[in-house]
Amino acid sequence: MAQKKEILKAESKNFNFHYADGTHALKDINIPLYEKKITALIGPSGCGKSTFLRSFNRMHDLYSGNKYGGEIILHPDNTNILDNKVDPIEVRMRISMVFQKPNPFPKSIYENVAYGLRVRGENNKRLLDDKVEEALKGASLWNEVKDRLPDLAYNLSGGQQQRLCIARALATDPEIMLFDEPTSALDPIATVNIEELMSELKKKLTILIVTHNMQQAARISDYTAYMYLGEMIEFDETDTIFTKPSKKETEDYITGKFG
Amino acid sequence: MVKKKSNISPALAKNIRRNFLERIIELVLMFSGLIAVLITFGIVYILVSESIPFFEAVTFKEFLTSTVWTPNFEIKNYGILPLVAGTLTITGVALLVAVPLGTITAVYLSEFASHRVKETVKPILELLVGVPTVVFGYFALLLVTPLLQKIYPDLSTFNMLGPGIVMGIMIVPYIASVAEDAMRAVPMAMREGSYAMGATRFQTAVSVVMPAATSGIVAAYILAISRGIGETMIVAIAAGQQPNFTFNPVDSAATITAYIVSVALGDLEHGGIGYQSIFAAGITLFVMTLSLNILGQWTRNKFTERY
Numbered sequence: 001m002a003q004k005k006e007i008l009k010a011e012s013k014n015f016n017f018h019y020a021d022g023t024h025a026l027k028d029i030n031i032p033l034y035e036k037k038i039t040a041l042i043g044p045s046g047c048g049k050s051t052f053l054r055s056f057n058r059m060h061d062l063y064s065g066n067k068y069g070g071e072i073i074l075h076p077d078n079t080n081i082l083d084n085k086v087d088p089i090e091v092r093m094r095i096s097m098v099f100q101k102p103n104p105f106p107k108s109i110y111e112n113v114a115y116g117l118r119v120r121g122e123n124n125k126r127l128l129d130d131k132v133e134e135a136l137k138g139a140s141l142w143n144e145v146k147d148r149l150p151d152l153a154y155n156l157s158g159g160q161q162q163r164l165c166i167a168r169a170l171a172t173d174p175e176i177m178l179f180d181e182p183t184s185a186l187d188p189i190a191t192v193n194i195e196e197l198m199s200e201l202k203k204k205l206t207i208l209i210v211t212h213n214m215q216q217a218a219r220i221s222d223y224t225a226y227m228y229l230g231e232m233i234e235f236d237e238t239d240t241i242f243t244k245p246s247k248k249e250t251e252d253y254i255t256g257k258f259g
Numbered sequence: 260m261v262k263k264k265s266n267i268s269p270a271l272a273k274n275i276r277r278n279f280l281e282r283i284i285e286l287v288l289m290f291s292g293l294i295a296v297l298i299t300f301g302i303v304y305i306l307v308s309e310s311i312p313f314f315e316a317v318t319f320k321e322f323l324t325s326t327v328w329t330p331n332f333e334i335k336n337y338g339i340l341p342l343v344a345g346t347l348t349i350t351g352v353a354l355l356v357a358v359p360l361g362t363i364t365a366v367y368l369s370e371f372a373s374h375r376v377k378e379t380v381k382p383i384l385e386l387l388v389g390v391p392t393v394v395f396g397y398f399a400l401l402l403v404t405p406l407l408q409k410i411y412p413d414l415s416t417f418n419m420l421g422p423g424i425v426m427g428i429m430i431v432p433y434i435a436s437v438a439e440d441a442m443r444a445v446p447m448a449m450r451e452g453s454y455a456m457g458a459t460r461f462q463t464a465v466s467v468v469m470p471a472a473t474s475g476i477v478a479a480y481i482l483a484i485s486r487g488i489g490e491t492m493i494v495a496i497a498a499g500q501q502p503n504f505t506f507n508p509v510d511s512a513a514t515i516t517a518y519i520v521s522v523a524l525g526d527l528e529h530g531g532i533g534y535q536s537i538f539a540a541g542i543t544l545f546v547m548t549l550s551l552n553i554l555g556q557w558t559r560n561k562f563t564e565r566y
Contacts, residue, residue, distance in 0.1 A: 089457050089458075103452040105453065118466075169456070
């Protein structure tokens with residue numbers, strides 16, 4: 001694998017994951033996330049890619065009985081975020097997440113975006129106004145909603161709701177953003193908008209995305225990992241994965257012989 | 260155009276017996292449903308027809324504006340306001356107890372308690388619903404009021420505070436149970452969205468789950484108010500049965516239900532105005548709970564969840 005001069009932002013080291021029912025969902029996963037790059041996780045349903053993504057902000061902590069093994073190191077802190085002494089809330093403040101289905105809160109557009117800051121105890125009206133505007137601009141939603149910030153977020157279209165969720169995640173200046181199939185519930189035009197947005201976002205932050213859509217991974221990502229049945233089969237630069245993968249399984253999946 | 264009759268094979272012909280049975284079952288089911296509707300109409304009919312003679316003797320104006328209710332005295336006054344005031348005051352005291360306690364219990368059970376704790380606590384809480392209200396009445400009279408008198412010695416034996424508090428305790432499981440169901444119905448995806456922003460469990464519960472469950476929580480409160488207004492035994496036992504026009508909870512008072520039960524138990528001449536007055540009181544109660552139900556429907560439609 002051709003190593004360029006990338007800065008390591010995070011990496012999983014022999015990462016394992018067991019669900020409460022005993023399923024060994026992830027086996028010895030080693031994947032690096034490079035700073036200001038987009039890393040895509042592809043693979044057939046049930047291969048563990050979403051499970052892996054959700055480990056980066058300790059989402060699995062919400063359900064009792066799940067077990068992490070191995071390490072996920074966050075840089076520059078050089079800290080294993082799975083360690084018992086690490087507060088998951090601190091992790092989530094730096095690694096934010098956008099979900100598969102848009103999940104705005106039952107609040108106004110403004111309050112949805114301000115939520116992360118309010119949670120951190122920020123109540124300064126002028127600072128909130130500035131941050132909300134900046135985040136909505138960052139999610140290219142500002143022009144569509146600037147005249148109706150007090151409206152309920154549910155009045156937006158699906159694509160707008162998803163960009164609102166991106167704005168919500170952006171408002172707290174995260175270092176890494178996790179996208180769990182962010183366009184699977186959206187129409188093609190909204191999908192293009194979100195993809196363009198991600199390319200814009202990577203100027204500022206590191207992105208990890210799970211996608212079912214191989215063309216999407218090829219279009220937007222810099223690195224791609226192919227996963228199958230809880231194992232990481234191959235990780236490389238996206239161009240390499242899609243043109244000359246080194247593993248037969250990867251090639252079969254990419255070319256559609258399987259999956 | 261002459262329609263050509265096609266041959267129908269007996270194997271595919273309509274099965275008369277099966278269709279007949281199906282029709283019978285449909286009728287039985289429909290009749291069972293109709294019984295409840297008919298009984299409701301019957302109640303409304305009796306309430307209205309029995310109170311017509313009452314309103315021929317007493318004007319609407321006197322009934323709704325007079326502040327004295329003395330149907331059993333020499334000089335008879337028929338002003339419903341004292342009974343309405345008593346009903347509202349006791350229900351108000353009950354809500355002051357039940358709304359905070361019930362809501363907090365619901366938040367705890369839905370957002371904080373582990374599965375095991377929830378499975379243990381909920382049935383115990385629902386056991387409270389099964390306690391006969393007459394027991395609650397004596398609980399108010401013989402335990403709560405004496406305790407309150409230790410803090411506030413001037414409190415009379417019969418007052419609205421004691422029964423109000425006890426009624427509140429009785430209502431807690433109703434609110435907790437309905438509100439908890441509403442909060443549990445909020446999709447996990449919405450909670451995850453909040454946690455992913457770095458919110459704590461309490462922040463998630465208060466800022467995301469509760470607003471999302473507003474309609475169910477409001478429905479729980481309205482159910483509680485209806486329950487309070489209709490409650491009879493606690494009040495009849497512990498509030499004193501004296502129709503005083505007052506909103507002060509330390510006074511003794513009577514509620515609409517307490518009046519109905521006390522008069523209906525006495526020897527009343529059927530058809531006399533005293534007898535008819537209980538139907539007038541009943542219709543007032545009916546209008547109050549009906550308006551609450553309509554309000555409940557309205558809030559339910561206004562705050563319908565759209566997640």
